[in-house]
Structure formats: C-alpha cells, structure tokens
Amino acid sequence: MEPESPHRELELSALEAETEPMAAAEPGTPPQATLPHRDPSPPPEQLLGVEKNGLKMKIPPEEEEEAPLGGSGVSGSPKFTGLGKEELLREAGTPLWARARLVLLVLFWGGWIGMLGAAAAIVAQAPRCQPLPTKAWWELGALYRAPPKAFGGDLKGVEKRLGYLKEKLQVGGLVLGPVYPQKSPEAKIPPLKELDPTLGTRQDFSALVQAAKDKGVKVILDLTPNPAGNPVWGDAAKDSEVLQQVQAAMSHWLKEDIAGIFLDGIEELPDLVVAQWRNLTEQQPSPSGVDRVLVGGTRLQDPWRAPGGPQLLLGPFLQPLEPKGDAEAPEGALRNLLNFLSSNSSVGLGWSVGSPWETWVSPNLRLQQLLLLWGLPGTPVLSYGDELGLPRPPKNQQLPPMPWESIEAPKPAGNGSEPPELELCAALASLRAHERSLLLGEAWAVAAGSAMAVLRRWDQSERFLLVLNPHGAPLKPFSVKKEPGDPQEPPLPTSATVRYSTGPKEPGEQQLRLEELKVGPYQGILLGFPYSPQ
Template sequence: MMGPILPPPPKPTRGPILPLRGPIPPPPQINEKNGLMVKIPPEEDEDDLGGTPPMLGGSQSGGAGGSPRFTGLGKEEVLRAAGTAPWRRARALLLVLFWGGWLGMVGAAAAIVARAPRCDPPGPWWQKGALYRAPPKPFGGDLKGVSDHLDHVADLGVQGLILGPLHPLGAQRPLLEELDPALGTLGDLEELLKKAKDRGLRVLLDLTPDPWGAQPWGGENRTRLTPQLPGAVSAWLGRGLKGIFLDAVEELEPELVAEWRNLTEKLGGVLVLGSRSQDPLGLRRALNVSGEGQLLIGQFPTGSAPIDDVIDLLRNPKIHLGWSVGSPRQHALGSLDPSSAPWRLLLLWMLPGPPVLNYGDEVGLTDPPGGDGQLTPMPWELIGQIQEGGNSSEAVLLSLSRRLSRLRSQEPVLQRGGFEPVTSESGTSAFLRSWDFRRRFLVVLNRSPEPRPPFLATPPGLPARATLLASTHGPRPPPEALELNAMQLRPHEGAVLGLAPPTP
C-alpha cells in the first residue's frame, strides 16, 4: 500500500537585487613622473567603510591607517633641486671622497709591494760567497788538520772549499781515483765532509792531474790522463764531495770539458774550471773552451789598470767569471806591493762572480823568494794572535775580508747584479753594481799615492749623496753619509758606497 504523495520541496527564491552603495570606484591611477611609475591609492570614504573619520583641519595623510601619499618629483623639479647649493656641495664631497679613497688604496698597495720581501729566483749556490782553496798539506798537514781549521774558513763567509789534490802526486801516471795515504783515510775524509756540512760549506775536489806542474795536464801525456777523468769524477762524487775543480782549462778540448760537465751535473755535482792566463785574450780562449754558462775562475790581472782590462768580459751576462789573485801554486796577493793588497782584495769581493781566495790571502801570506816550489804553510799561530780591529797588515786584511763577505752575503745586488763602469776625470776608477730597483753599490778606487776625490762632478744618473759601507783603510769617523763631490779618497784607498735605488 503506497503512502501519500508528498509535494516537491519548494524552490529557493532569491531576494531582490539591491543597488551598490555609492558609485563603483575607479581603477588605481597611475602617474608617470621622471621616468618612474608611481601608484597613487584611491581616497576612500572612511565613514562609509566604518573607519574613523579624518581629523578636522585636513590631514596630510591619505589611505588606510593614514599612510602618506607618495607621488614623486617631476623632471623639472628634480633638475631644480639638483642645481641647489647643498646638492652641488654633496656631489663635490662625494667626488673628493671617491678619488681620495682610490688614490689611498693605490698608495697603500704600492707601499706593501715596496716593503714586501722580494722573491728572487734561486741561483747557483756559489753566487752567494767565496770559494777557498785549501791544499791539505800546507793548509793543515793532512785531512784531520783541515777538519780542525774549518771554523776559520766558515768565519770568512765562504760557500765552497776547494780541497786537494787528494790523489798521490809524483807518479808518472797519477791514479786520480785513489786517496794519498799520507793525507789520511777515507774515514778521515768522511769526517771532514760531515764537519764541513755542519758549517754550511760545500767541499769540491781539485782533480787536476798535476796542479803544481808547469803542464798540469801532462803535455804530450794528456791523452793518457784524460780517459781517467770520468771514472775519477764518479768515484769522488760518490764519496760525498759536491763538485770538481779542474785547472788550466785552456789546455783541453771543448768536447772533453762538455762531457765532464754533463757527467758531473748528472751525478748531482758542480764543475768549476780554472784558467792560468793573466790577460783578457787568454781568458777569452779559456771561455771558449769552458762554454756558456760555465763557472770559470780567472786570475785577476796584476797590471796598473786591472779594471779596464776586464770590463768587456764582465759586461756579458752569460759569462760566469770568478776571480783570484795568483794561482793555486802562488800567493800573488801578499807578494805584490803591500799597499795594493787591500784594494785588490776589495775588488775580488765586489766584482761580479765569486771571489776565490788562496789559503792565506786573507792575511797577506807570501811565498819565499826563489823558493823551491813548496807552498808556505798556513801561519796558524799568527792568525790565532790577530785581534779584531788591530793595526797590523794581517789584521787589516782579515777584518776587511770578513766585512766584505758579510756585505756580499746580505746583498743580492752584489751576488747577481750587473756591472757598469763609471767614468771619472780625477784619475780614480769606479764601477756601479745594480739590479732592478734596489739599492745600488758604487765602488771607487784610488791607486795613487796621493789623496784624490773620486769624482770632480757627480756622474749623470747618480745621486749627490751616498753612504760609506766599507773602506780598505778601516771605518771613517761619522757621519757615514757624505757628498760624492766632497769626498776624498786616501792614498791606495778603495771604498764601497751605498746609493739610493734608481727612480722608476
């Protein structure tokens, strides 16, 4: 039985459409001023929205919460404002601050670069100081005697000790690989090398077959001696020596020298060559044999104008020339005029290339006249009595050697800098050592028995003032700073002057 039929639910009805209260607000107004789009919010009827009515008197605020209206400035208004005095002063102040800050930063960077230690590329160790020849018998008697006197060598600021010869001498065919039993044992040599290393000394071996003979390479027997060299070089470097010295290179062929150099470097050593020539022409021949980049020890000319004789050779930066006064078999420094020994010693330390001292040069050791070829023993008792600053000739030379050695070891310019002769019209000699924008060193020399000024007028490119760093006649009274034009060199005086760096 079906229930009663219910009527459909009533349809929802809509109320009457009421009009909006007030007109429809216009869209936000967009104004463009000075290239900017500035939004201006519409003004709203706070009363209609139920908000708080504005304060009487007309507020400068507009919009909800009384936020300020921002409309920007027109182009004409901006230009007028920018031209006023306060803005002109502000722009000028900002410009000054910008350029002042920029220049200050550039100056600070330049100061940091100038004060920062220079990172010089590493060079050969022999550039830093001297080489010292020490034949065992006259220097210390044997290898143990040499070991006992290494402190004296180290005090001179020496970088390398040329030891030897160590092989037996006098035989028709020298055995270059063997140690002379009269000098000690290989154990004594090992102990000597250890002590030398502790004192910062590198020991090189004089492997010249007959270093005291008139023909070190045997003359006609040279073809019998030179084949021994490769084996001897390998043997001695294997025993701990750091290099090989070969004298009288002008007697050899360039091909042999190149072969021995390659072998020495391959085994971790250095090859140093010597020339017995005392004139520039002979040195040029020796340089042709030794090759470019090879260290060659030449004998310093003993004539009246030694600087002029070697100027052209020293101007070539590819030539590595060291200097000695005399040969390993002659103490020429002490045998010359005693007044010339100090300035010749000064030249050895100040010229480009390492100075090479024969044992005893630092005290003016001489050989007996008409001697039988035997070298004078080192006067250790006399050296032990020398007091620093003494007036004896030995004390003056020893003090000068130590002072010049310290100066050279501290100044890269003196180790690796260029060489330039300086013209003087006063009869003195002078040259300049310089490198990069560093302090320069001027060496002046008066070989005359009369006092002379180093210059009649300040040479072009040099400052008027200098600082006295060393003199062959000992320290001068203060002040050390002096005028070049007012300086007087005493008879036979040499001096080293420090000059300001060149202007960039």
C-alpha cells in the same frame, strides 16, 4: 589565621607615630616650625599596583619637590621616557627619514668603493719589487782554495777549521786538493783515485764531507794532475790514456757526495773533452741532491779567450787592472770585464788575487784588489793565506802551514790586532751576504777620470759605489764635470757614506760629497747611498 590586611598595617603605623614622645627642646632654643606629617609609605593602591594586560605592576609614586620651610610641596613634572614602538614606526615611515636613510646608504657604499679605488691606484702606481734571480750556490758565497796540509797537515785539521771558513769569511765552497799520493816515476800522472795515507783514511774524508755539509760548506775536489806546474798539462792534454784516467777519477770521487771538481789549466785541454767532463759532473747523481759544478782554472788574463766548458772560471782576471807601461788603461780593462759578464751567461767568473802557489797582484794593490773580490759581480775566491797576506813560497817548495795559533787566539774587538787583509775580508764578506746590491745587483763601470769606479745596484736596495785608485798619486775622480756618455748609465748621487776604505780609518761613518772625494795612492773606497726613485 588570616594575615592582616594592608589597611590594618597602615593604621597601626599611624598610631605608633602619634604615641611617640617628642624630644624636649634645649633651653634657649627657638621653637621650630612644625612640618605637616608626611607618611613615607605609599598609598595602598600604589603598593598593590595597577592591573594592565592581566598583570599587576608596581608603580612608584611621583617624586615631589621639597617646598621651602613653611611652604607646600609641588608635584614635579613627569619624566620623558622616549617614543613608543608605534610612534617610532610612524616617524620612520615619513619621507624625511626615508630620504635620510637613502643618503646614508649611498654615502656608506660610496666611501667603501672610493677607498678600494684609491688603494688599487696606490698599488698600481707603487714601484714593483724586482723578482729575485736564480743563482747557483757557488755564486752566493765565497770559495776557499787550499791543499789539506795548509790546515794543519791532514783531513781532520781541515774539518777543525770549517767554522773559521764559514763564520769568518762566509765561505760556501772549499776547493780542496790535491788529496792523491805522489806520482811514481814510471807513471804519467798520479793515482788520482787514491787518497794520500798521510792525510787520513776514506772514513776521514767522508766525515769531512759530512761535517762540511753540516756547516753549509760544500767540498770541491781538485783533481789537477800537476797543480803547481806551468804548463799544467803539457803533453798529457793530448794523451787519450791520461784523459780517460782523469775521467775515471772524476766519476770515482763524485760517488763521495762532493759538490764538484776543479781542474786547473783548462785552456790547455780540448774543448770537446771539457764539455764531456762538465756533462759528467752535472749528470752523475748526487746522494744529497746538491747541484754539482765543474770549476776550471786558467792562466789567461782575458776570460773570453778561455774555453766555455766550465760553469765557473777562475783566473788572474784582475791583473789587467794594474797600470803597466803600454798596457790598456785599468779603467778600460775593468769596463771590458763588466761587458763580458753582462753579455755571457754561460760561465761565471771567480775573482782571486792568486793561486795557492803564486800571487797575481803587486803588494801595494793587494788590499785594493781584495776589495774588488767582494765588490764585483761573480764569485770571490780566496787562496791559501790571501786573507792574511801570507807570501807564497819560492817555486817548487812546499807550502808552510797557516799560523792557526795566531788566527784562533782570542782578540779584543776593534783594537786592530787582526791583519788588515783579514779585517777587510771578514767585513766585506758579511756585508755582501746581507746586501742584495752586492750579492745580486747589476754592475756599471762609471766614468771617474783615471780612477776606476763600479756602481752596484739592485731594485730598491741600498746602492754601492766602488772607487779605486791604482796609481801612486792621489785623485779626485768626480771633481771634473762629467761629460755626456752612455745615456743608460745610472746617475750618481751628490753625496754618499763611506762604508769601507783601505786607507786611514775615520771614526764612525763618514758622509761626504762626491765632488769632494779624494782617493789616496793605491786606495780603494766602498761608498753606500740609499735608493732614490727617478
């Protein structure tokens, strides 16, 4: 059966529309105008479409605007469908568009080249970061010097307190000793190769070295034959047999993967012997590859008078900073120390307020000089109980154990329950570990009247100004206009922030003007201020 044609469908639709009954109007309703009938269906030729390029396309009818009531429909204007391909190509080839394209191309590449040039100029004019200097491990952290019995009596007690040294005081090296037994009456020196059995076994010592390594603490062994003596070596310094025994003991203990050797009284030994022992320490291979150090102790107050063999020299170098009669003024002594450091790169200095057996500073200057330990370039060295203010025992008496129960007891933060020395050391150790100016920076002795002032700076990091009053009367070090001095001396800021003070503590950080700074008797203040380009 053939399908009905479209014409037939249209005729049937028209008949159905005519036969439908009209709805009756409501009574009283005026008759509505009858609109001419409009067939919603498009003409058949539009349904079928037109043929173009062999394809039949369905073209919708043009919309007509509705005429007002009783009016007639008016055909709407045709829609704009854009330019055709041929028209676009024809317009693009005109001189106007050709010039426009050329201008846009020049502007685009000119903008890119200009931005690249501006970026290069900014990079060229920006201040360059100073390369970090190469520092040995003993220059980056503090050293702690004490005999094993100060940690609780044996090597296991030392191992137990490694966390305190590292976490509280940022200690990088532990100078431990003596660990050898007592000297027999007929021997010239103690048996330096042996381990005191009251301290533990060799396995305990190896376990201590490994535990310290895991904590980031390196062990330096004190092999001084008579550590508490004065003189330390005496006639033994010229005895070739004694010197050979010391060298053999050094070689023996270096096999234990320790990080170095400490020998006190280094100024009593021949320079050639010290040089040989340094070579032995540096050249004997370390199982873990650690750089080894020969640390020398001296009783001399002037480091330039000590032999130059050790890589690190410890001594009472801060003693001249205490006013004493006709001695050199403290500010002059400080300047001499800084000049020695800047002109001598072969030996580093370790700052300390005492040895495990004696103290080197007066009690009223103790906090001030502890501040110097972390404020000066070099290595801060704490000896037995320095961070707690422990007094030294009378001469030739044994050191008492440290009060570990009190140290390790939990304390609420910020209630002042810790000794002021421990609070100062912990705060400055943490600050030095995070501030490049204190850890790596150069040091300048700044004119400050009768006070001492040291400026620490590194590249674009925060600067620090350490101001110390070693006298018994208050001072205003920057109240007088500064006389022209060293033209290379860096200028000071007009104001700074108090980062730490050994005097009365103010709540929060205190901002003050330098010309108004007042430093109390025996007080030390650490000021900080930001980098400012000249």
